[in-house]
Amino acid sequence: xxxxxxxxxxxxxxxxxxxxxxxxxxxxxxxxxxxxxxxxxxxxxxxxxxxxxxxxxxxxxxxxxxxxxxxxxxxxxxxxxxxxxxxxxxxxxxxxxxxxxxxxxxxxxxxxxxxxxxxxxxxxxxxxxxxxxxxxxxxxxxxxxxxxxxxxxxxxxxxxxxxxxxxxxxxxxxxxxxxxxxxxxxxxxxxxxxxxxxxxxxxxxxxxxxxxxxxxxxxxxxxxxxxxxxxxxxxxxxxxxxxxxxxxxxxxxxxxxxxxxxxxxxxxxxxxxxxxxxxxxxxxxxxxxxxxxxxxxxxxxxxxxxxxxxxxxxxxxxxxxxxxxxxxxxxxxxxxxxxxxxxxxxxxxxxxxxxxxxxxxxxxxxxxxxxxxxxxxxxxxxxxxxxxxxxxxxxxxxxxxxxxxxxxxxxxxxxxxxxxxxxxxx
Numbered sequence: 001x002x003x004x005x006x007x008x009x010x011x012x013x014x015x016x017x018x019x020x021x022x023x024x025x026x027x028x029x030x031x032x033x034x035x036x037x038x039x040x041x042x043x044x045x046x047x048x049x050x051x052x053x054x055x056x057x058x059x060x061x062x063x064x065x066x067x068x069x070x071x072x073x074x075x076x077x078x079x080x081x082x083x084x085x086x087x088x089x090x091x092x093x094x095x096x097x098x099x100x101x102x103x104x105x106x107x108x109x110x111x112x113x114x115x116x117x118x119x120x121x122x123x124x125x126x127x128x129x130x131x132x133x134x135x136x137x138x139x140x141x142x143x144x145x146x147x148x149x150x151x152x153x154x155x156x157x158x159x160x161x162x163x164x165x166x167x168x169x170x171x172x173x174x175x176x177x178x179x180x181x182x183x184x185x186x187x188x189x190x191x192x193x194x195x196x197x198x199x200x201x202x203x204x205x206x207x208x209x210x211x212x213x214x215x216x217x218x219x220x221x222x223x224x225x226x227x228x229x230x231x232x233x234x235x236x237x238x239x240x241x242x243x244x245x246x247x248x249x250x251x252x253x254x255x256x257x258x259x260x261x262x263x264x265x266x267x268x269x270x271x272x273x274x275x276x277x278x279x280x281x282x283x284x285x286x287x288x289x290x291x292x293x294x295x296x297x298x299x300x301x302x303x304x305x306x307x308x309x310x311x312x313x314x315x316x317x318x319x320x321x322x323x324x325x326x327x328x329x330x331x332x333x334x335x336x337x338x339x340x341x342x343x344x345x346x347x348x349x350x351x352x353x354x355x356x357x358x359x360x361x362x363x364x365x366x367x368x369x370x371x372x373x374x375x376x377x378x379x380x381x382x383x384x385x386x387x388x389x390x391x392x393x394x395x396x397x398x399x400x401x402x403x404x405x406x407x408x409x410x411x412x413x414x415x416x417x418x419x420x421x422x423x424x425x426x
Contacts (some may be wrong), residue, residue, distance in 0.1 A: 020170045023196050023221055023271070026249040032221035033173075036094070036137070036269045043137075043272025044309040045096065047226055048279040049084050051292060055278060056091040058302070059310030063093060064225060064274040066143050067100035068126045069226070085135045094137035096174070096225075096274070099126055101142030102161060103369070104149065110139040110156050123163050131168040138171050139164045140225075144178040144201060144369055146187075154191035161194040171195035179205055179368070185218035197271065199225030204234040207261035210269070224273030226303075227258050232284040238330055242362055242402060242422035245288050248321040252304045259308055275305055282375045284363060285404065287418040293408060297416030317348040318415035321407075326394070328405060328423040333396045335425055342391040342420055343407045351411035357383045357392040362402035362422060381405065400425050 016153035022035045034041045045062035046055055049070050073083045081229050088095050102108035109115055128135055141161045161173045176199035179182050188198055202209050206227050229251045263273045273396045280290040291301040300318040308312050326341035347353055365374045379397050386392040402424050410416040
């Protein structure tokens, strides 16, 4: 009986053991490759820690997280309480587990021994907790930390990465840069020998990244650690500096083009990428990067990624929306003015669509670097009438200021989309 029990324990422990992950360069072709237990692995990933069952179902294989708290146990929609790592393993996903490295721009002093020692202690707790988990793919050492004093920060990142490698030699490390300009890849290569993979967060500049890396002298492995639509700092502005968000129709083309340019067409160096964001968040708007509506419906961004990952679209696809048509767009209106608005929305399956129009205040909590933003309030009594065909009559707010008109479109089968336009009242 004791022998049988030990055998069962051995089987369980083997099943739950960490997987060895390596990054290797083929001596003949020069191609870089990620391996999990000796098998080639290409990251078909998303940044986020929600809707993981759908990610796995649609052909994704990896998630990226940014901080230790994201891995903690939580209650999931099915009522179970478990960690992200355990759920990922159950679904056949792997995790690029990010450790949040403090930013000098946020007041962290890398010249203060007490602060740096505390950060090292946090690393030890994080690594020892998760290093043996079979869902672990690699460690993320910081996100967009570099800043103006990049050389100094890169040296500190390398020191932190060496601690990861000391505690866990079986998984590679990466750090994520906010683009590669100016000369970020060169400084990374010079100062970060303990970081195995260069991670790059890039949006409108993504197509230029592969050649820019070579120009800076970096020919090592990389992942696109974030990509998505055109960023809010890269887009057109109104005369009063409100950012103009791409339409759903335009975003779909952007996701595909960006993925192909820097990931699909770069098999010699790119190990894959993480689309941003597999979830919902307020960042300038609540739809700019969100691949799901706040009410839970998946958007067309999810559909296009499913096609990229698996070669096929979901059975039910999200509606495609163009830009809202209205005299309010890019304009200044008088208080109380009445305006018409409409949205051109089509559903691939011909599902009946419903429309929800709202007016919100323009965001007054515009942060940088993805920091948390509060969602602006809805302005009441602005939608006088809305039709089942996608049109609405809008009463402009009485108070001068900056606003956005939103429309949310849903197909009743778990998919949806949204469009918005900024306007001003004077």
